[in-house]
Amino acid sequence: MITTINMVKNVLAVLMESSSRGIDARKLEKGVCEVERVVVVHPLHIWSITTSKVLLAFHVTIVQEADFDVVLDQVIEFIEKEFNINDVTIHIEREKAPK
Structure with missing residues (x-):
């Protein structure tokens, strides 16, 4: 019964495209902002x-x-290493x- 309830919760979360449990969005955003030459991250969507x-x-x-490519590589490397997320846009x- 407990296993079934947990499975139903997971299925509903996927169907609702909810934010993934276990991913700390603030930590992820802070870490990306710490990559050299990154100024800001906006809007952050995790599902x-x-x-x-x-x-x-x-x-x-x-x-x-x-350099776009260097920053992109560093950001992707951080996300894969720290959060094990491989599908990133x-x-x-x-x-x-300045004018």
């Missing part, structure tokens, strides 16, 4: 599509002179130059 597969999507603003944009 489960199966009981074992988590998806992540967000925008990253980087400093003007940063990241939109990178440059910080606006």
Whole structure:
């Protein structure tokens, strides 16, 4: 009975595309912001599509002179290492130059 209840909770969470339990969004955002040349992360979306597969999507603003590919590689490496999330969509944009 207990196993069935837990399974139903997991299935409902997947069907509702709820935020994945066990993923600390604040820690993830803070860690990405600590990657060199990252200015800000916004909006951060984390959801489960199966009981074992988590998806992540967000925008990253980087400093003007940063190399897109280098920052992208560092962000993905951090997410895979710290959170074991392999399915990530990241939109990178440059910080606006001062006028």
